[in-house]
Amino acid sequence: MLILQIICLSFTISYVILMILYRRGWRLQPQFKVEDSYSPFIRISVIIPARDEARNIGNCIESLLAQDYPRELLEVIVVDDHSSDNTAAIVESFGQPNIRCIALADYVAAGQTVAYKKAALSAGIANSNGELIITTDADCVASPSWLRHLAAFYEMKKPVMIAGPVDFTTNGSFVQLFQSLDFMSMQGITAAANRLGLGSMSNGANLAFSRDAFNQVEGYKGVDHLASGDDYLLMVKMQAAFPGKIGYLKAEEAIVRTPPQPDWTSFFQQRIRWASKSGKYDDSKITGILSLVYLFNFSLAALLIAGLFYPWFLIVGAAMLIVKIIVELWFLYPVAKFYNKTQELLLFPFLQPLHIAYIVSAGLLGFIGVYKWKGRTVK
Template identity: 40%
Template sequence: MSEEALVLVLPLSFSLGIAYFLLIRYFLWHWNQIPAWKTPVDFQPRTRVSILIPARNEAANIGSCLRSILAQNYPETLMEVIVVDDHSEDTTAALVLAIKDPRIRLIHLVDYPLPNGLAFKKHGLSTAITQATGELIVCTDADCQMGADWLASMVSFYQDHSVQMIAGSVNFHQEKNLLERFQSLDFMGMMLLTGAGLRSGKMRMGNGANLAYTRSAFAAVGGFNGIDHLASGDDLLLMHKIEKQYPGQVLYLKSLAATVYTLAMPDWRSFFQQRLRWGTKNAAYQEWRITAVLGMVFVLCWSILLHLIFLPLAPVTLGISLLIQWACKIWADDQLLRAGANFFHRQDLLRIFWPAQLLHVLYIASVGFWANVQKKYSWKGRKVR
């Protein structure tokens, strides 16, 4: 490679690497500014809660999910659980009905015809909300489990802050292999970015597996109108609508007790399909900062990948350039993930930090590309475009 190219490549690589490092440091600073929440010892529940659980082919998980919800340290008279059976082809509905508890209701989505162009999950949630009696809507997924103080932590935070929407943490657990541990490490970092983004007011994200919002706010923004054609986005895109209507009233709940746990994807195909599903809503983001941040991470990962591919052509120049970029990424990621491991008590995940770096580059580059090109994926037996 010529000396002129060296003069051009190195400053660009340095600038991209430093930009990533400063971005992570910015969000990490905001994460550290979020006060950790603990349910007050004198907490008096007074909020009726409707817990919504969309479920499709979740026979393997729905029982443990419901048992963990029914075991919450929260007054039975102030909670209801609505399971929306989304055309399951297994025994999901039968397992729900087998649990004899007056707090549980089952909605068969097949009884509510889907209007053309609408996504099943959003249609199911909207249907459940019309029948819910709670002031606070709490959403989770059928493959999730939570500790006994999850709901009390959510509601005590809501009563203390009087907000319209709360984003809680979601972690993976019970990992069995490198891929599952990588997902746990990666998602743990995403939770810190979620909290920091909301705290800073610069990047609002959330996860539908642990999300709460007032029924009045849902009605005020027209529910999922305008985003109901997208299979994903029942969390982040709804959050953007509520934040626009109620500025400053969407907060992150930094609480280990309020964390929801789910299982990582067991193989590469299901992992790719899951992340492809998440990525297909990128074009609908109403906040340009999210697109900008995701775009920068995507460009950095592709830059590192291309450096590795073409390294033999110019080992000195590209080697120096690669070293600069990857050093900045490793330095930033190490600080972010260590903070997450300390808060969530998952220091064990740091053992795979080094292989996870390469997996992260490959995953961001490939999924980011296909999410913007293919626009279709398979999820729970459905082909989605």
């Protein structure tokens, strides 16, 4: 019993320290502002992989056409990933000289790879000519000053890669509010981890990197056998080749917004896909942190379940749960202010049992590495 108490106390203290570090990292990550006099000169290529995105791709492109960035310095390349709908036709209907669609089928046949998104990005980059490559998803909508902020940050700070903020829009449903809070936490951790050097984290919906750096690390070579991780695994390669040259763009004007998954099944499949890339590359810091988070939540779930039969376990589990709620809310409050989502935090304590269950189950299934995504079963 004493050994169990020591283990639980160790996990709890370690988790509290981690949340303290994350809050500190978020606070230390400076807000970036662009001067009104700034005049960009960097040529940008926005690469958008798209599979059966007829419902979304039009809004995505419209948000790019509304950017306050010189049209002559911008090209948009949509890579149609074997779509069965009219995604490509919608892109072509815009009739803009700097917006075009290419077919992934011209480069990779169906069934030839499991890493379709990496293949689509590689094809798009190979057909582009911008100095700064920016990736986003077909269901994303960008703020009007998104490209202007990325370009200014790139020119002023000289990073080889930039991770930017992403936000989930919601329709007010329970499943989408849950995802919004969970994802907002990941975004806060991404900014904090970058500032404190606590591992590589990013999201392909808002990611930029120099063409030269991409070529120097040979793109996705060496990780192109893995279905997921186009963003994270590329960042790990960049960090290894260019230590300290990855930046985080903390600016409300640079937020990219995207809808969460519409139901619990698709949400769970998405999280398994995200979890499947963990441990697939040499990033000991993030692997250690993810292991701590998983073990803390696993032990908490085990204690609460055991507490149904033994009251002492319930007391210990309840104490750990209270500590978890308090320290996570303390970390999340400034992040929620940045994303203008402080009211969502009112739901946070009530979502904890579901959050713990999903971390434990998605982490386990992600390690096994079998999931369904975009109509494909991936192993």
